Amino acid sequence: MNSEVQRAAALLSAGELVAFPTETVYGLGADAANPAAVAKIFAAKGRPADHPLIVHIPDATHLERWAREIPPEAHLLAEKFWPGPLTLILKRHPDVPDAVTGGQDTVGLRIPNHPLALELLQAFNGGIAAPSANKFGRISPTTAQHVRDDLGDAVTLILDGGPCQVGIESTIVDLSGKRALLLRPGMLSAIDIGRVLGRVPLSPDDPLAPPTVRASGMLEAHYAPRTPLVLMPDDSLPIALRNAIVQKERIAVLATHPAPFEMPQVIWHVAPAEPTGYAHDLYANLRALDALGCDRIYVQKPLGQPWQAIYDRLKRAAAGSGAFV
Ligand code: TXA
Ligand code: MG
16 A cells, blocks of 8 residues: 555644545545544634534445434435545534534534545544645645645644646535435536436425525635636626726636637636536636736636536636635
């Protein structure tokens, strides 16, 4: 076995933090059964202590250690999509530390689909609590360098698995109540999940949905760059850019097509025109555009169901950046 992975597993057992790659984003991991280790995650991220963490497990046989009253739907989804970018919210096992669940009666669980993460989970042979390895409220990391930039010395070891394949966080489905709820959209879509469950999970703001629990991915402001970010319908971009140029503002643009004409003061970045590629590059693109120090970032507003999860992240990035939308 990879000796870095062995060192990482030993550090986790000793109550230290380890950052590791998953197929979605990099995670900041701690031994989920050790409340003192879990407390270090909150300190490193600057995250409020009542925000629950996802527990990553090596295989589905570990479900019973962390959850109780597991419904058949959970086994169906686990069989179909694990390892993969899906987190299930289930009723917690009584032994799960409050530090992990934020004191809620539920726990988030997933098996990530990344060879290094799986090797680490098998070597550790337990649950690894891990949020995205970024400062609270900022853009999630999709490379080891992003983690270093954000958290630096706060992490003892960063396992480098290259850029994350999916690029945005897992889909979260709450199965702790009577009806499945989609707490956070992801690249694994509500339709994919609906095909397995026989009906699509409800959004928490659906009138039929019961009042929902907290999830920091659901906070309005999240995944935010420091530069004000504005979502723009494609046909409003030219006029908005013209106005900005008149105001002598420097603008960075993220769009799925090239600039229609040369514009001074505008740095135009072309993103992949299909959702899979767009999501893969999204956080690296936002970080790169943020680093330009422009007055604003204009992002072409995506349209349509396949873009749901991307639109969700962009909306929160806009809200978190403090720009007027
Ligand atoms: O793709 C991912 O899910 C990544 C990788 C590292 O696995 N993790 C991630 O973690 O995005 P984090 O902490 O940044 O986001 C986890 C989300 C939060 O919005 C949290 O509130 C929610 O999951 N969550 C965790 N446990 C929950 C629970 N018991 N009930 C409701 N929401 C929960
Ligand atoms: Mg996060």
